[in-house]
Amino acid sequence: xxxxxxxxxxxxxxxxxxxxxxxxxxxxxxxxxxxxxxxxxxxxxxxxxxxxxxxxxxxxxxxxxxxxxxxxxxxxxxxxxxxxxxxxxxxxxxxxxxxxxxxx
Amino acid sequence: xxxxxxxxxxxxxxxxxxxxxxxxxxxxxxxxxxxxxxxxxxxxxxxxxxxxxxxxxxxxxxxxxxxxxxxxxxxxxxxxxxxxxxxxxxxxxxxxxxxxxxxxxxxxxxxxxxxxxxxxxxxxxxxxxxxxxxxxxxxxxxxxxxxxxxxxxxxxxxxxxxxxxxxxxxxxxxxxxxxxxxxxxxxxxxxxxxxxxxxxxxx
Numbered sequence: 001x002x003x004x005x006x007x008x009x010x011x012x013x014x015x016x017x018x019x020x021x022x023x024x025x026x027x028x029x030x031x032x033x034x035x036x037x038x039x040x041x042x043x044x045x046x047x048x049x050x051x052x053x054x055x056x057x058x059x060x061x062x063x064x065x066x067x068x069x070x071x072x073x074x075x076x077x078x079x080x081x082x083x084x085x086x087x088x089x090x091x092x093x094x095x096x097x098x099x100x101x102x103x104x
Numbered sequence: 105x106x107x108x109x110x111x112x113x114x115x116x117x118x119x120x121x122x123x124x125x126x127x128x129x130x131x132x133x134x135x136x137x138x139x140x141x142x143x144x145x146x147x148x149x150x151x152x153x154x155x156x157x158x159x160x161x162x163x164x165x166x167x168x169x170x171x172x173x174x175x176x177x178x179x180x181x182x183x184x185x186x187x188x189x190x191x192x193x194x195x196x197x198x199x200x201x202x203x204x205x206x207x208x209x210x211x212x213x214x215x216x217x218x219x220x221x222x223x224x225x226x227x228x229x230x231x232x233x234x235x236x237x238x239x240x241x242x243x244x245x246x247x248x249x250x251x252x253x254x255x256x257x258x259x260x261x262x263x264x265x266x267x268x269x270x271x272x273x274x275x276x277x278x279x280x281x282x283x284x285x286x287x288x289x290x291x292x293x294x295x296x297x298x299x300x301x302x303x304x305x306x307x
Contacts, residue, residue, distance in 0.1 A: 012203065026165070027172035045170040046153050046200035050209055069161075070168040 025071035108137040149191035154210040208305035218295035242278035249274035
């Protein structure tokens with residue numbers, strides 16, 4: 001099977017993409033990720049900056065026009081959304097197959 | 105107060121800066137050595153990242169993101185590379201990185217920068233070599249670098265006076281090119297060291 005080269009996403013990347021379904025800037029991403037993960041995942045500033053840079057490079061997110069000059073706003077791209085869905089399916093499969101084997 | 109030190113290992117540098125702050129020396133600038141200001145001994149956490157920015161706006165965005173999350177940018181410019189951050193309060197995260205990969209990434213960027221410097225110096229070295237600007241014989245026979253007529257036949261005070269007078273000129277004449285290969289080798293060495301730190305941090 002020819003798997004998408006971005007898969008599997010890391011937990012950090014997955015949460016960043018998830019929090020960019022709506023436009024947000026860096027610090028909002030940090031807060032959203034914390035909230036979405038039930039305070040389990042905290043992304044530090046240096047790590048998030050690198051993650052954003054990397055996602056931009058692969059066109060999984062893009063920067064959009066915002067009012068704040070000091071804080072750039074980002075949003076997920078079509079390609080990013082597709083990768084997110086593929087990883088979601090990958091994990092769904094993991095869950096299904098695990099459930100079946102554990103409940104045997 | 106100024107202190108002269110050179111770190112390639114940022115973790116060691118961060119530890120040293122913490123100790124200095126505990127002794128009452130607050131870091132003020134890092135350019136020509138480390139400049140400290142005397143202050144109350146205080147528990148201070150300083151963390152270092154290594155990044156060079158193409159655009160000013162990217163640099164501002166970077167600093168703002170850190171400041172939003174409780175890390176004050178204290179030293180560094182768009183193209184300085186090393187960026188120093190100070191923890192602002194107890195609520196901030198304990199580190200500016202939250203995973204190994206990004207924590208190691210700063211060493212990778214540092215290593216690449218030294219490698220680029222080495223690559224820049226290489227053609228200069230080759231040019232000096234091929235144009236004959238490098239006089240290897242001068243190392244074996246340094247006497248050839250002295251141009252004063254009859255210098256080696258002089259005696260006593262007059263010899264020393266003439267000899268010492270010309271020595272700096274002779275030095276520049278014959279050995280100044282050494283700066284290039286020495287820098288080249290140092291850059292390669294630092295690049296290697298930084299890459300080792302990258303691998304160490306990653307594992």
